[in-house]
Amino acid sequence: MPTPTRAFLLGPLLKGVSRSFYLTLRVLPTGMRDPIGLAYLLARAADTIADTSLISPEQRLELLLALRAHVNGATDDGTLLRRLTAEVAGQQTQSDEKVLLESLGPALDVLSQLGESDRKAVRGIVTTLSEGMEFDLRTFPDERSGQIAALGNEDDLDRYTYLVAGCVGEFWTTMTYAHMPGTLKERPDTMTGRGVRFGKALQMTNVLRDCGKDLRIGRCYLPQTLLDRHGLGARDLLLPANSLRARPLMVELLRKSLDHFHAALDYTLAIPGWSVRLRLASLWPILIGLDTLLLLVQNDAWLDPQKVSKVRRNHVYRIIGESFMMVASNAMVRKAVEKRIAQIEARF
Structure with missing residues (x-):
């Protein structure tokens, strides 16, 4: 294939692999767009490696660690890229993911061209996200083994959510202070803490x-201590008929999630109303996330992988349309978020 250009990598290819997140990326202020988009591409490539179940977890881990080293500046004679093309790219059913893996050389070149602070931040976030993928590969059994493992306790769940998402809020905040100085009036440590909880x-x-879907590949992210408290085992959750029995467990985790969403609201309200693009980029995932939880709490078969509580695309576009009318108003943003939280809590 022809050598992909920077414009292709951060345009059509990014759109192809990021799906709905591309909407958020496009609304970001210009200076933040390229480093965040590149970080997403590199992390998505790492995630594709980690999720390719047709090769062994040990092989995936080896390739993941090699990619992490190259992101952090290790030199390569082309062996890693050839291995990724031969061992992983050909296994992909999504053509965009295949192209992404075949485009890692140019993507790493773009990384080397970033300014020093952006390059350091992108390397940091991709490293942490890949540690979350490593955590998965080391914690859970091979998807084809028929076995299931649960996280040990709630600290494990908290660490996992930091490694795969909380760190993104941290990175996002770093990018905002770097590229939009003077925009955030709160202290950096306050905003970073809120950003972590947002993620x-x-x-x-x-x-x-x-x-329901994760259980069928052997992964139970609901901690064993929590399962024990509710008289459940990981295999009990494989039965959709146990959805109501497991509902108190789901509600307990929902409460923790909503506490984090309150911090996400505080994060968004700390962005000035005039910074419309940055506010929208924060507001959309909050509204979509809360609408997902509302569907979940209304779903009496929430453990059934055939009945996933997923916000439909037309509803996402409706959220986006409505957000433009409220985004500059603290009162309207707060009302929209708190209304959704109240609707969820009313279903407990």
Whole structure:
């Protein structure tokens, strides 16, 4: 294939592999767009390696660690890229993901061309996200083994949600202070803490929404200590008929998720109303995440992978349309978010 250009990597290819997140990326202020988009591409490539179940977890881990080293500046004679093309790219059913893996050389070249602070930040976020993928590969059994493992305790779940999403809120905040100086009036440590909780809110939403699907590849992100408290085992959750029995467990984790969403709201309200693009980029995932949790709490078969609580695309576009009318008003943003939280809590 021809050598991909920077414009192709951060345009059509990014759109192809990021799906709905591309909407958020496009609304970002210009200076933030390229480093965040590149970080997403590199992390998505790492995730594709980690999720390719047709090769062994040990092989995936080896390739993941090699990619992490190259992101962080290790030199390569082309062996890694050839291995990724031969061992992983050909296994992809999505053509965009195949092209992404075949485009890692040019993507790493773009990384080397970033300014020093952006390059350091992108390397940091991709490293941390890949540690979350490593955590998965080391914690859970091979998807084809028929076995299931659960996280040990709630600290493990909290660490996991940081590694795969909380760190993104941290990175996002770093990018905002670097590229939009003077925009955020709160102290950096305050905003970073809120950003971490923002990411955790979104990942907790994913954990609950995707529970039925994850169990079928041997992964139970609901901690064993929590299962024990509710008289459940990981295999009990494989039965959709146990959805009501497991509902108190789901509600307990929902409460934790909503606490994080309150911090996400505080994060968004700390962005000045005149910074419309940055506000929209924060507001959209909050509204979509809360609407997902509302579907979840209304779903009496939430453990059934055939009945996933997923916000439909036309509803996402409706959220986007409505957000333009409220984004500059603290009162309207707060009302929209708190209304959704109240609707969810009313279903407990």
